[in-house]
Amino acid sequence: MKYLFLLGRNNELSKLEIYSFFNTEKISFKIISEKEDYLIIESKINPEKIINNLGGTIKIFENISISDFLNFHFPEKFIFKLDVNKELRKKIKEKIRNEHLKAIEKPNITPSQIHKLKLPFFEFIERENLIFKISAITNPNIFKELDEKLPFRDPKIEMSFRLAKILVNISGAKEGKVLLDPFCGTGTILCIGLEKNCRVIGVDIDEKRIKEAQENLRFFCEYKNIPKNFEVLNADAREISKYIKFADIIVTEPYLGPLLKKIPKREEIEKILKELYNLYSTFLFEASKILKEKMIIILPYFKLKNEILKLNYEEMFKKANFKVLNEIEYSQKNKLKRKIYILTLNNFTGTR
Numbered sequence: 001m002k003y004l005f006l007l008g009r010n011n012e013l014s015k016l017e018i019y020s021f022f023n024t025e026k027i028s029f030k031i032i033s034e035k036e037d038y039l040i041i042e043s044k045i046n047p048e049k050i051i052n053n054l055g056g057t058i059k060i061f062e063n064i065s066i067s068d069f070l071n072f073h074f075p076e077k078f079i080f081k082l083d084v085n086k087e088l089r090k091k092i093k094e095k096i097r098n099e100h101l102k103a104i105e106k107p108n109i110t111p112s113q114i115h116k117l118k119l120p121f122f123e124f125i126e127r128e129n130l131i132f133k134i135s136a137i138t139n140p141n142i143f144k145e146l147d148e149k150l151p152f153r154d155p156k157i158e159m160s161f162r163l164a165k166i167l168v169n170i171s172g173a174k175e176g177k178v179l180l181d182p183f184c185g186t187g188t189i190l191c192i193g194l195e196k197n198c199r200v201i202g203v204d205i206d207e208k209r210i211k212e213a214q215e216n217l218r219f220f221c222e223y224k225n226i227p228k229n230f231e232v233l234n235a236d237a238r239e240i241s242k243y244i245k246f247a248d249i250i251v252t253e254p255y256l257g258p259l260l261k262k263i264p265k266r267e268e269i270e271k272i273l274k275e276l277y278n279l280y281s282t283f284l285f286e287a288s289k290i291l292k293e294k295m296i297i298i299l300p301y302f303k304l305k306n307e308i309l310k311l312n313y314e315e316m317f318k319k320a321n322f323k324v325l326n327e328i329e330y331s332q333k334n335k336l337k338r339k340i341y342i343l344t345l346n347n348f349t350g351t352r
């Protein structure tokens with residue numbers, strides 16, 4: 001069966017997430033087409049089950065024939081969205097009229113609104129001469145509910161659960177693996193690791209953060225009814241090999257410098273970068289002593305009018321024996337620029 005995956009805002013990241021997830025879960029698939037905002041694959045999946053496991057996919061559609069589309073059996077009342085050619089659109093509208101159906105078209109409806117609808121919802125999309133029917137839609141209300149319910153949560157400064165899910169999926173995390181976040185803050189990444197049945201370890205230099213992470217993780221496990229398979233340590237990431245024997249996977253967003261209201265002057269940036277150099281280079285060296293498989297790390301850079309100011313990450317990775325498998329831009333408008341690096345050790349052979 002052919003499926004179309006409609007991707008979220010950062011589509012490079014979303015594609016990588018899908019490929020990593022399928023590989024980790026050992027679901028065989030063939031890529032039929034890869035475009036900027038969607039992906040068509042051939043596979044055997046349960047879209048409803050898969051959508052909740054992915055952070056970067058908005059909708060999954062399944063391929064249907066034109067005749068199945070034109071003869072689709074609608075209920076008496078429903079809401080719909082159509083993204084097909086003029087002729088097919090006309091035919092469907094005619095069918096609705098002829099069958100005296102009460103149908104409301106909502107071309108701009110959001111996933112969150114769809115999940116709150118009382119009436120059945122249908123969506124059809126046409127791409128590359130194929131017709132697809134909606135099978136599963138991401139539910140942003142799940143993340144919203146978590147943001148509201150967790151004891152310590154400030155989405156303004158913490159990573160979103162959606163991004164944490166994408167990163168943990170890209171890391172190849174799965175049941176039984178040890179996932180470490182050495183700059184864990186209030187534990188967003190760790191929560192997602194627990195959901196994947198990993199054993200998770202969090203480290204943070206700030207005692208307050210560690211207490212908050214502990215409470216968040218305890219709450220999360222009870223809320224999701226999963227084992228409390230976590231440990232959090234108040235320690236310095238620059239010395240983690242003293243406390244932690246090994247981690248299969250590291251997923252982390254370290255300290256990115258002071259919170260900035262506006263982009264500072266060149267001299268100020270150089271000062272920040274110097275401080276970050278010390279932190280990152282020592283941490284990378286420590287991480288190389290305990291890491292078994294992959295590290296996903298978000299690192300900052302600054303953009304002035306005509307130049308980019310950043311640390312020489314490539315050189316730092318090399319010195320600590322890491323090689324870059326992939327790097328993806330992850331910058332939000334008007335915010336500090338960030339890049340996601342996917343790293344592995346030079347001597348990693350694929351097994352532990």
Ligand SMILES: C[S@@+](CC[C@H](N)C(=O)[O-])C[C@H]1O[C@@H](n2cnc3c(N)ncnc32)[C@H](O)[C@@H]1O
Nearest residue numbers: 158159183185186188204205206236237254255
């Ligand atoms: C960007 S925040 C992480 C946010 C986290 N991803 C979340 O969503 O809550 C960075 C964290 O690194 C911690 N930190 C800074 N320097 C550290 C160090 N040397 N070792 C360990 N943690 C450190 C800070 O206390 C802060 O909680």
